[in-house]
Amino acid sequence: MARLKTKFTCQECGYESAKWLGKCPSCGQWNTFVEEAEDKKGGNTISGLSAKAVNIADIAADIEERFSTGINELDRVLGGGLVKGSMVLVGGEPGIGKSTLILQLCQSIGGSFNILYITGEESVNQVKMRGNRLGVDSGRLMMAAETAFSAVEKLINETQPGLLIVDSIQTVYDELLTSAPGTVSQVREVTLRLMRLAKTKGVVVLLIGHVTKEGSIAGPRVLEHMVDTVLYFEGERHMSYRILRAVKNRFGSTNEIGIFEMVDSGLEQVSNPSEIMLSEKPENTSGSVVAASMEGTRPMLIEIQALVCETGFGMPRRMATGIDYNRIVLLIAVLEKKAGLGMHDNDAYVNVVGGMKVTEPACDLAAAAAIVSSFRNRPVESGTVCIGEIGLTGEVRAVGRIEKRIMEAKRIGFKRCIIPAGNMKAVARMKDMGDMVIQPVDTIGEAISLI
Ligand SMILES: Nc1ncnc2c1ncn2[C@@H]1O[C@H](COP(=O)(O)OP(=O)(O)OP(=O)(O)O)[C@@H](O)[C@H]1O
Ligand SMILES: [Mg+2]
Known part of the structure; x- marks a missing residue:
């Protein structure tokens, strides 16, 4: 044998x-x-599509066909909707709301095609119960609790869906492989077959994926390479806000984020994030400063808090949440050297409110201002927004898209913007500034004297 x-x-x-x-x-x-x-089956290429090379000029260029999902925040992250024949992977921690979001999409999506929802984790009853809570009753939505790929294939041929949802990719298995569902070879094989289906039949395939302890999508990295778009759904477990981010997108920018709030009736879009981020900002308290960050093409006002207190140990502690730790250490060093702040026997904790993460250097000035404000125990005048990148020599450097940031500050009702002097040219061209006061600064020292 x-x-x-x-x-x-x-x-x-x-x-x-x-x-x-x-x-x-x-x-x-x-x-x-x-x-x-070991499986003796063929390689992993999309075979049978076309075996000969064609000149790019001869390819009939279909216009990218997109369906709006009916959820603006989701469309924004996808780059304007789902593209026909594309494959989208949605990842996120357990219980964050992946199934909820996708089920809501089934109700709101445009077009007249059938939708096939394969649930491998919950019974159709459970999904129906959730559907009732979310108000999902679309006549186009077909459900099946299946995990064997051959059965899924049969269902696809029967229902001819325009949108296929697999919740989750880790539960579906190919019977020809002996390895357990969720293992690398199973996930890879099933995804590959689904991809072939998406490309040949023009079906949009939406996969839901689990994440590992480390936060990456469970299964091989190749899964992320195979699909067209990878979305991560994230948020603090105890907070109701959820952020949807594109990590990879073959049909759009990866800078855009979508913000949702989890309520009884499902996920609600948050179209006005600045207001929510600032809703609980304390007035006249030291250590709280507002920054204007760009999330993709959308400006967003974010509160940065700092707490500076005397250190109990020989070594001062620095901690940063939602902002790069090394950036904070660097800003403190610049403040010590260029602004004469004696931070060597003080702990410093910096936090971005609302579970947001900022990566933009344009938030430097706000973070530094928060540290100084807490150090001196003097609040920054309310209604102030600080914008600017800080260089190692203590200079405040110009940032991109200053107009958008200032207009957002004005819209929310802020009265004063401290901005880099290098941005003044662009600001001078702006109209309808109302009673907004713009204060340009060249160095961190100047900025500190203003706050
Ligand atoms: N009645 C309710 N009211 C408010 N929120 C609810 C209610 N029921 C469930 N939720 C929220 O929905 C979340 C579960 O959402 P969902 O099942 O879509 O998550 P998931 O990401 O698909 O999880 P899993 O990885 O387990 O499949 C819960 O964590 C909870 O926050
Ligand atoms: Mg789920």
């Missing part, structure tokens, strides 16, 4: 080995090798 050939595959990166290994030589992870039967 022929011996069953097996191989060992790293569940993190897909590296294959003939022997079991404790540490993966490719990605360096420990204990990730799982024994799997």
